[in-house]
Amino acid sequence: MAAGRWLRVIEHATPDGGRVAMEVDITELKEAERRQADIIHGAQAGTWEWNLVTGVNLVNPRWAEMVGYTLSELGTNDIQVWRRLVHPDDLAAAEAKLAQVFSREIDRFEYELRMRHKQGHWVWVLSRGRVARWSPEGAPEIMAGVHIDITALKRVEERLEQIIDAASAGTWEYDLATGAQHVNDRWAEMLGYSRAELSDSPDFGFRALLHPSDSAMLNQQQRDAVLMGCDSFGNEIRMRHKQGHWVWILSRGRVIARDDRGAARKLAGIHLDITERKHLESQLVVERDYLSRLMDTSASGIAALDAQGRIIFANREAERILGRSAREMQGMTYDVANWKIEALDGGPFDTNDLPFARAITEQQIVRNVRFSIIRPDGMRRVLSVNAAPISTEGLEVRVVVSISDITEQAAAENELRVAARQAEAANRAKSHFLANMSHEIRTPLNGVLGMAQILEGELNEPAHKHMLGIIRDSGQTLLSILNDLLDMSKIEAGKLILEEVAFAPVDILTRVESMHKLAAVEKGLSFDLRLGKDAHLPRCGDPNRLSQILHNLVSNAVKFTEHGGVTVTLSASCEDSVDISVQDTGIGMTPEQQTRMFDDFEQADGTVTRRFGGTGLGMAIVRRLIGLMEGEITVESALGRGTTVHIALPLSRASHSSEKDPATVTRALTGMRVLIADDNATNLLILKTMLSSLGVTSVSVSDGRAAVEAWEPGRFDAILLDISMPELDGISALAQIRARADAQGVAMTPALAVSANAMTHQVAEYIAAGFTSHIAKPFKRADLEAGLSAIALQRA
Known part of the structure; x- marks a missing residue:
């Protein structure tokens, strides 16, 4: 290397021993080798x-x-x-x-x-x-x-293949210059083919399998990619499946290579099978159309509100009810003053109590919120609104409300309330009338029946006894009518309470027989009482009401029978029920008459009332009493061939009977000392006479104040107080006597209320005031005996 340049020296030896050298400048070659090494290294x-x-x-x-x-x-x-x-x-x-x-x-x-x-x-x-x-x-x-x-590239490719496989994506690559197309296996599988089956077809059969309607769109997209420089494109196309149906394909592609002029040379992309999605979209469109029609045909107004309480949707019924178009309501808040919201009575309505506000606050469904609005046309409408909060993410809706126009319903309900108040007032007036009638009739009737019972033991002349019997029977008939009316009133008011005591059904039927057999014999009728083997065993129930039922049935049987006889059968073999039938050979009834026999104030026809008498309440009371006992009553009858009434009562067996030994009762009353207070002299005379016959010593006074003064600790074993007395009534007198007893630290003397006011609520008032029990006027000696015996036996 010399002066920065590479030289190659070639030397050769000459024959004469010398050397010849040649230098070649290889700087460019070395530079090229360096660049090549750098490229390889890089x-x-x-x-x-x-x-x-x-x-x-x-x-x-x-x-x-x-x-x-x-x-x-x-x-x-x-x-x-x-x-x-x-x-x-x-x-x-x-x-x-x-x-x-x-x-x-x-x-x-x-x-x-x-x-x-x-x-x-x-x-x-x-x-x-x-x-x-x-x-x-x-x-x-x-x-x-x-x-x-x-290796890294292969791993990326493998990962890409896994992603493509997981996405069930078909891949394709298309060379615009040569027309060659390459696809993967999934591309062919989407159409029901294997890749090998399509490999011999031009462009793997793409054009042949493409839906004709989608071909023009695809051609246009390719022209755009080629001519207009578009790098990516996508569309939804249909391709024919091997089995003949159309498959929806999402095709996405992009330009992956261009020539020197910028024209697209190669395209590549993926195919995704979206047939199921298109099917779901179609279903959603159908469901959306259905819901839209449902909303528009709904009998309720439907509105949707956002988190700020703005209306974002309202159906046609909401438009009709609220008197505004959906366009007008769009964006209106639930509490805007334009609604002119009022309470049902016309007063203000707190916006915090409106359905939207409550649904947002409580986060639960709010039902039947009632208020009124004034519509733009000036009409006042009463609305019932339900609201439900919506918590689904991604939805603008936060509360959906349903609106019902109940203007007419509210008016009808108001009229019903007025009618109900009027009915309640009428019912109170009826009860007040019955109470007054009961008192006014029972008071003189007590004198009639009481004196008749006393005189019965004093008269010896048969003619006189006969006349006294007529007086007694007439009084009893009047008392029976009065009792029927009062019982019906109690039943209708739901105030009749059944007892639950132990008693022997045979004792009830024996007393019924003793009361009605004589009347049957006097008419020339036979009277048979047939008792099952277990009739003597005690049962739990209300003996007085059972006696009332049997008296009505047997009385009717004797009354409506002129020839033949009456048979009463008691079957008590079942563990938890008693069956009783009353059969007669009397006038009988037609089917039409049988359907009316249990109606209030009904008898077979008018001639029956004129011929036999009665109020027509007896069987109505019987049916209601049996219903209260959860029993059943059935009737078999034919005109001129008699009647059979069968009753089944759920009376469970009891361990013992509550009947008291008469000798024990008599001993308990003998020597008993009683204070009597009554402002009616006749009643006083009757009370003193009957008590005397029971061995009871009595002191009588004419008013409540005298009773308070006469009472002393330990002087009396019982007190009989009339309720309705001048100056100081029975309840007030009892209160003052109790106060004296408390002041002296001694026990209060048991007291019995004696009154012609015998309505259920009145008797309850006496018991609440402290009376031990109640004796209704007109009373019999047996009533006094029963009331005082309970006190005497309790004392013993």
């Missing part, structure tokens, strides 16, 4: 030079480094070293390429192969080479080339 390329004559294969350090070796580790520079490192599956393909070179088909080649790394894994290598020198005979003598490590 490209991280391994170089090789194979002398086919000697078999020597010279490689640079980078060539050895790619496979993890140094040049010294590789040893002999022999072509066999390369053959040992190449993957067996790739060696055959490489040898095939070399064979083409040896046969002078090609003078350069390129292929990809795998070479074993020192650490055992495979390295992907791109090998490029050419013949560097030919022999005079035309055989290659020296071949040279480069190795480039493309």
Whole structure:
């Protein structure tokens, strides 16, 4: 090297012993070699030079480094070293390429192969080479080339293939110059083919399988890519499946190579099967259309609001109800003053109580919020609004409300409330009337029946007893009518309470027989009582109401029978129920009459009322009482052939009967001391006489104040107080007596309320005031006996 330039000196010895030298400037050659070395080094390329004559294969350090070796580790520079490192599956393909070179088909080649790394894994290598020198005979003598490590590129390609495979994407590449098209297996599988089946078709059958309507669009896109410099494009096309149907394809592509003039030379892209998505889109369109029609035909107004309470949708019914178009309502908030919202009574309505505000705050469905609005046309409408919060991400809607116009309904409900208040007032008036009637009738009736019962033991003349019997029967008939009316009133008001005590059904039927057999015999009728084997066993229930039911049934049977007889049968063999039938040979009923027999104030026809009497309430009460007991009643009857009434009552067996031994009761009452207070002299006389017959000693006073003054600690065992007395009524008198007892530190004397006011709510008032029990006027000696016996036995 001299003066910065490379020189090659060639010397030769001359025959005369001298030397001849020639200098050649090789600076340009050396610079070219340097640039080539820099390029090779920069490209991280391994170089090789194979002398086919000697078999020597010279490689640079980078060539050895790619496979993890140094040049010294590789040893002999022999072509066999390369053959040992190449993957067996790739060696055959490489040898095939070399064979083409040896046969002078090609003078350069390129292929990809795998070479074993020192650490055992495979390295992907791109090998490029050419013949560097030919022999005079035309055989290659020296071949040279480069190795480039493309392992990373291969991994990227593999990863890309995995992504494409996972995405079920078909890939394609199209050469605009040659018309050649390349596709992968998935591209063909989308259409039901294998890649081999389409390989012989021009462009893999793409144009032939493309839907005619989509071909023109695709051609236009390709022209745009070629002529207008468009780099990427995409479209949805249809292609014919092997089985004949159309497959929807999302085709996306881009220009991957252009010529020197900028025109597209190669295109590449992917195909995705979107048939299912297109099907879903079609379904969504149908469902959207359906929902749209549903919204428009809905009987309720529907509106959707955003997070700020602005209306973003309203259906046609909402337009009709609110009196505004959807365009007008767009963007209006739920609480804007234009709605003119009021409470139902016309007062202000707190906006915090509006459905939207509550749904946002409470985050739950809000139902039936009622308020009124004034529409733009001036009409006041009452609305019922439901609201539901929506929490789905990505939706602008935050609350959906349904609106119903209930203006007419609200008016009707208001009218019903007015009617209900009027009905309640009428019912209270009826109850007040019944209470007054009960008191006014029971008070004199107590005198009639009480005196009749007292006189019965005093008279000996048959004629006199007969007349007294007529008086007693007339009074009992009047009392029965009054009791029927009161019982019906209690049942209708839901205030009739059934007892739950132990009793023997046979005792009830025996008393019913004693009361009605005489009337049957007087009419020349037979009266039979048939008892099952377990009729004597005690049951749990209400004996008084069962007695009332049987009295009504047996009384009707005797009343409506003129020839033959009446049979009452009791079957109590079942563990939890009792069956009773009342059969007669009386006038019977038609089917039409049977349908009316349980109606209030109904009898078979008008002639029955005139012929036999009665209010027509008896069977109505029977049906209601059996219903309250959860029992059943059935009727079999034919006109002129008699009637059979069968009842089944769920009366469970009891361990013992609550019936008291009469001898025990009599002993308990003997010597009992009683204070009586009543402002009616007749009632006082009846009470004193009946109590005396029971062995009870009594002190009588005429008003409540006298009763308070007469009471002393330990003087009386019981107190009988009339409720309705002047100056100081029974309830007030009892309160003052209790106050005296408390002041003196002694126990209060048990008290019984004796009153003609016998309505259910009135009796409840007496018990709440402190009375032990109640005796209704008109009363019998048995009523007094029962009331005082309970006190006496409790005291004992």
